[in-house]
Amino acid sequence: MEGPRTIQQRRQDALAKLTEVHADVWVASASAEGIAHLVPLSYAWDGVCLIVVCDEASMTARNIRASSRARLALGGTRDVVMVDVVLEATVDGDAEGASTAEVYASQTDWDPREAEGDFAYLRLRPQRIQVWREANEIAGRLVMRDGAWID
Amino acid sequence: MEGPRTIQQRRQDALAKLTEVHADVWVASASAEGIAHLVPLSYAWDGVCLIVVCDEASMTARNIRASSRARLALGGTRDVVMVDVVLEATVDGDAEGASTAEVYASQTDWDPREAEGDFAYLRLRPQRIQVWREANEIAGRLVMRDGAWID
Numbered sequence: 001m002e003g004p005r006t007i008q009q010r011r012q013d014a015l016a017k018l019t020e021v022h023a024d025v026w027v028a029s030a031s032a033e034g035i036a037h038l039v040p041l042s043y044a045w046d047g048v049c050l051i052v053v054c055d056e057a058s059m060t061a062r063n064i065r066a067s068s069r070a071r072l073a074l075g076g077t078r079d080v081v082m083v084d085v086v087l088e089a090t091v092d093g094d095a096e097g098a099s100t101a102e103v104y105a106s107q108t109d110w111d112p113r114e115a116e117g118d119f120a121y122l123r124l125r126p127q128r129i130q131v132w133r134e135a136n137e138i139a140g141r142l143v144m145r146d147g148a149w150i151d
Numbered sequence: 152m153e154g155p156r157t158i159q160q161r162r163q164d165a166l167a168k169l170t171e172v173h174a175d176v177w178v179a180s181a182s183a184e185g186i187a188h189l190v191p192l193s194y195a196w197d198g199v200c201l202i203v204v205c206d207e208a209s210m211t212a213r214n215i216r217a218s219s220r221a222r223l224a225l226g227g228t229r230d231v232v233m234v235d236v237v238l239e240a241t242v243d244g245d246a247e248g249a250s251t252a253e254v255y256a257s258q259t260d261w262d263p264r265e266a267e268g269d270f271a272y273l274r275l276r277p278q279r280i281q282v283w284r285e286a287n288e289i290a291g292r293l294v295m296r297d298g299a300w301i302d
Contacts, residue, residue, distance in 0.1 A: 024228035028189035030181035034218055038179035038189070040228035067185055076227075077175035077191035 010131035017074045018045040026073040029063035044107035049123040085124035161282035168225045169196040177224040180214035195258035200274040236275035
């Protein structure tokens, strides 16, 4: 096992994951009744928010619209970037959401505008980010708190 | 993209994942207030239940004890085995939980009995399993319903 990364290195590795293209994220959300949902989704990063797209009728869209929050895991189980997010905005792929749809299409391998269905673009703003690989990195895993990177 | 797998193949692939050793699972749980939690954990499979171990005080232990359910993802984002589970039992690593602790230690790369801390072994019984890789496998992804494999 390598030695633990510095907070600067972890922040850099978190940003590398956020800006990775053609990548997926695990999206955990919960209903008001306290039932957890989990799905993998493609994502894009616009510099401020993660963008994910899901069917308007999906459990994920309904949970996040209702609760305004979710918990996202990027990377593998032993190279984790864990991101607690709030819902910044929901847009469709037309007029108001055109730039969001462009960013999304440029970073993922599908374009919902060309697909059948009724899709919502969810812009999810990180509030808290934790970065760790193995047990020796559990300490010091917090790199963002209350939406601000920790120096 | 390969053609979609048959239900028999998907069931076989799900079992292969469940019986894999030194593997991790994403565990999504929710609080009664509807806040989702997500963590990666090591797991074992005793033929009936997945066994995960977490700190008694952790959010995951508290959520699953309170709600008796969780949603687990095995495999990668494009080779998914998604398992909705109910809590079958919680045991510690002593007396009553000795066999559970043995199974766990034999399939994972750590043994909580030798670690500092107050750990709970959670035995999680699958109720619903979905298996898919890409978009062409969304149809037909259900391989277990109400705790029974679908033929």
